[in-house]
Amino acid sequence: MKKLFYLVVLFLGISAHSxxxxxxVKGGLNTSTLSGDGDIGSLTGFHAGVFASIDLVIIDVVPELVYSTQGAKFGDQDVKLDYFNVPIMARLNLLKILYVEAGPQFGFLVGADDGLPNSKDNYESTDFSVGVGAGVELFDTFDLGLRYNIGTTDVTKGAGDNKNNVLQVGLAYKF
Structure with missing residues (x-):
């Protein structure tokens, strides 16, 4: 009974301070590449997902679940890598509408296409990167953000040291 009371108080407290x-939900445009040697170009893709924003006064913690199309161009060959990414961003609110953010991102490869058979087998199943970004809050409902994810782990198996680097421009809508 005591636990139920605490849950009700917690729920009412969160409801009162929504x-x-x-x-x-969020989505936007990606420009991605893989670091490494050779003629490596960028690839355009998208990201879409959901998020929660937990307000801790000056800093917000923003965990996300995002589907992201990434990869690079090697000459005339596109390498397409699809991930479910889980960024956990710490967002510092500088003014009422301006913020900067940084945090780790964990990526899980869900698909790959590099023109070879069994493409997914040529890439690591996980990725780790660090995201840094900034944005503006519009009308207390929308966020317009810019983020750069810097890869820290090699995502290719036996093909050099290739790390994901992704520039994202996105729009978020808060319920």
């Missing part, structure tokens, strides 16, 4: 926890 700005403490917010959920939303």
């Amino acid at each position: 700005q403490i926890l917010q959920f939303g």
Whole structure:
């Protein structure tokens, strides 16, 4: 009974201060490449997902689940890598509408196409990167953001040291 009471008080507290926890959807454009040697160009893709924003006064913690199309161009060959990424960003609110953010991102490879048979087998199943970004909050409902994810792990198996690097421009909607 005591636990139920605490849950009700917690729920009412969160409901009364709805700005403490917010959920939303996001999406946008990616420009990605793989670091490494050779003629490596960028590939255009997209990202889409969901997020929660937990307000801790000056800093917000923003965990996300995002589907992201990434990869690079090697000459005239596109290497397409699809990930479910889980960034956990710490967002510092500088002004009412301006923020900067940084945090780790864990990626899980869900698909790959490099023109070879069994393409997915040529790439590591996980990726780790660090994201840094900034954005503006519009009308307390929308966020317009720019983020750069710097890869820290090699994503190719036996093909040199290739790390994901992704520039994202996105729009988020908070419920």
